[in-house]
Amino acid sequence: MAQTTRMTVGQALIEFLANQWTVDGDRAERTIPATFGIFGHGNVAGIGQALKQLHHERPGRMPYRQARNEQAMVHQAVGYARMRRRRATYAAAASVGPGAANMLTGAALATANRLPALLLPSDTFATRVADPVLQQLEHPHDLGIQVTDAFRPVSRFFDRVQRPEQLFSIALAAMRVLTDPAETGAVTIALPEDVQAEALDVPVEFLQRREWRIRRPRPDRGAIALAAEAIRSAKRPVIVAGGGVLYSGAEDELRALVEATGIPVGISQAGGGVLTWDHPQNLGGVGATGTLAANRRAAEADVVIGIGTRYSDFTTASRTAFQNPNVTFVNINVASFDAYKHGTQLPVVADAREALVELAEALAGHAVDAAYAETVAREKAEWDETVDAAFAPTGLALPGQPEIIGAVQRASSPEDVVVQAAGSLPGDLHKLWRVRDPLGYHVEYAFSCMGYEIAGGMGVKRGAEADGSDRDVIVMVGDGSYLMLSTELVTAVAERIKIIVVLIQNHGYASIGHLSETVGSERFGTKYRAYDPQARGFDGEDVLPVDLAANARSYGIETIEIAPGPGAIDDLGAAIARAKASDASTVIHINSDPLIYAPDGAGWWDVPVAEESTLDSTAAARAEYLEQRRAQRQLLGDRTEGRA
Structure with a gap:
């Protein structure tokens, strides 16, 4: 008879994850080296208790990592996974309802980028003994639909442990997808809060070391x-x-x-x-x-x-x-x-x-x-000469983004990693950043998620440290993206994770502002300005008195402010050098001119323009849009067919 041990579902799952290994050729590493978690009534007695118990019995067996936002947990997992070349990632556990819903953006990001992340959102009672519970959805036409069902379209694998006995097959199936290079992405196991705490007899075989070999299929x-x-x-x-x-x-x-x-x-x-x-x-x-x-x-x-x-x-x-x-x-x-x-x-x-x-x-x-x-x-x-010219200091009081990128490039080391995700920075970095290391460029651009940068950068740093590397991680982020998810700086302080954040302040959405111009909307709604009650809008010049440097400083992060002026670029280079010499995280705040663009690369992006408009700017943009569409290839046949 097979040997078993009595455990809860939460305990069995955490012990199982602690014993999973990815093997890539002659290299083996823990598939799930740590678990993030924010614990509420949905998972505090399940996954939370299991992590506490394992930590008490065998410290380090499955390390617990803290975060300030569930979305940020997944961003860290994705940053880590890319740095590990998809051989490893983190698990992220969230409580029922809003905690689980907060992870949805991260799940979509992982799946879009084909990067593994294991998500363990809690769910409402499987028994429905307490119905409805706090934070439960109620749909009269289908009482079984809950927040976790929203993970189905954004996950590469989804299942729900409705009964304790289902854990074994679900966990194994989840690991298969997590470690499959052709299928990987967000892998979601929904865990009802009552089932997490239920006990069952767990086969010892389920808890033993299991190796998942990455497929490297040869071509036909x-x-x-x-x-x-x-x-x-x-x-x-x-x-x-x-x-x-x-x-x-x-x-x-x-x-x-x-x-x-x-x-x-x-x-x-x-x-x-x-x-x-x-x-x-x-x-x-x-x-x-x-x-x-x-x-x-x-x-x-x-x-x-x-x-x-x-x-x-x-x-x-x-x-x-x-x-x-x-x-x-x-x-x-x-x-x-x-x-x-x-x-x-x-x-x-x-x-x-x-x-x-x-x-x-x-x-x-x-x-x-x-x-x-x-x-x-x-x-x-x-093109190399073009980049040299874009990087050259201009002496402007408000430097453009290309000039800022050039200063960061010059001050960085070849092995450093630049991290970015959203706004105008991905496009400028794609054209201008001079990558000197295979893992030195990390731009999340499948989902281009505002708010990814700081959390993702921390995941990158964790991934580098797992290899024993002390390379610096330089996060470049605009003010718009910074405001989306800056709170993970608290995690950097708590765990002494060193990242260098270059915060570029341009008082609005630079990328979308430029895009707005190209589609004839004249930067509508893209500036951070005080509301003008007479004009009934935000298009004035009354810049908001928001102090993002003070915000960063309030998290306990060393903060360097670059004053506008002809020496701003030299000061930025000196600030990067100072941050690299430090053992702690640093935020470097610099103001920029959002209307100074990177050199043109003759690329185009299809963003439809309104067919009808009373605005002259939109009508002009529509004419330009139709001209650009003439160059669009069809899947099959004449590329100009139907493009008029």
């Missing part, structure tokens, strides 16, 4: 042969490298391939770091926020080799990036869903590293012609 030989044939016949090939290259640990294989063939590389936001910025084949970001060099090559490409990219609308510039009417797509991806995009007939469903090794063998002796290589080198050099 026929698919590689067809891909190599298409690439050999190409005159102007280009690679689009995405996050899958990093998650596979394939940057060395990518570098070897492009050095042998001379094929240039455009990089997605998630792919930042696949090549160092000064590599001869690295043309920088591609797409709506891409560089002029990468977008020129993409526009003329006859073969596009997508490696580990999901081809978001920013990467494809809303299907305007690839202008060759006869362009062919060779898509290498561990997920068939992504490998078949753009209607390709040349999908390679495989791990990026394994596919690159075999593709390099199939392309042995092949290289682009000298004229194409010369074009690539010239356009890269031209």
Whole structure:
């Protein structure tokens, strides 16, 4: 008879998670090295009690981590997971009702980014003995619907433990998805508050060490042969490298391939770091926020080799990036869903590293012609000069964002990690930031979630420390995003987690303000201004007396304020150096001019403009929008069909 031990569901789950290991080749690490939790009546007696008991019996077995917001828990888990190349993440436990609902944004972010996060939201009584309980939803047509059901569309896996005996199959299924590179994302196990505290006989086998080996499937030989044939016949090939290259640990294989063939590389936001910025084949970001060099090559490409990219609308510039009417797509991806995009007939469903090794063998002796290589080198050099000019100090009292990025770049070390997510900074960083380390660029741009930066940056720092690295994490955040979720700075203080936050104050939403102009809405609602009762709006010049530096200081964070003036950029560089020398977190506050933009990369993003309007600005924007749409590719057939 199988040996068992008597435990509650909460205790069994926490003990189970403490024994899960991810194995990637010859490397093994804890899949769930720690658990976040905010405890209320829904989970204080279940998951909360289990963590306390395990800590009492075996300290360090499953460390507890605190947070100030449930959404921030998931952001930290995602930042950690990317830094660990998806081999590990955190669990995040929330109480019933609003605690669970607060995690929904984080769940969507994890799933959109294809990054693992384990979510343990509490749920109402399975027995319904107390019905309705505090914070329970009531739908007369379906009494079973609760807040946790909202996790279904934003999770890659969802299940609810309605009875204690269901825990075993649910936990194993959740771990399978969590560690599957083709399926991973938010994994949600809903835990009714009564079931969490119920006891059952748990098989000892369930609590023993279990290893989850990351699949690295090799490509089909026929698919590689067809891909190599298409690439050999190409005159102007280009690679689009995405996050899958990093998650596979394939940057060395990518570098070897492009050095042998001379094929240039455009990089997605998630792919930042696949090549160092000064590599001869690295043309920088591609797409709506891409560089002029990468977008020129993409526009003329006859073969596009997508490696580990999901081809978001920013990467494809809303299907305007690839202008060759006869362009062919060779898509290498561990997920068939992504490998078949753009209607390709040349999908390679495989791990990026394994596919690159075999593709390099199939392309042995092949290289682009000298004229194409010369074009690539010239356009890269031209863009590098453009970036140099954008970084050059202007002496303006309010520097532009490109100048600020340049100052941070100069003051940072090659191994430092820049973290960003939302606003105008992702676009500027994609064009301008010079990545010098495979894990040195962390821009969350699948969900582009305002408020991600500080919590995500802390997850990145935790991930670096797990490798024994003391590299600095530099969080760049605008005032709008800072106001969304700055409270996690308290966690940084409590746990002595060092991050450097560069807080750029421009008194509004710089990115959306610019977008508003392009669609003819004249920055409506995008400025932080006092309400004007006569004009009935916020478009005046009465800037709010909000002191974000004082706010940061109130959390117990060392704060450096950069005064406006011709020396602001030099002062910023000195502040970064001071922050790097410190053992504690630092917030550096600097004012900027939101109307100074990064150099144009000839990218476009499809944001529809109103067909009818009484505003001249909107009518003009509509005409420009229709002109841009003419360049949009259809999935199949003539790209201009139906674009008039």
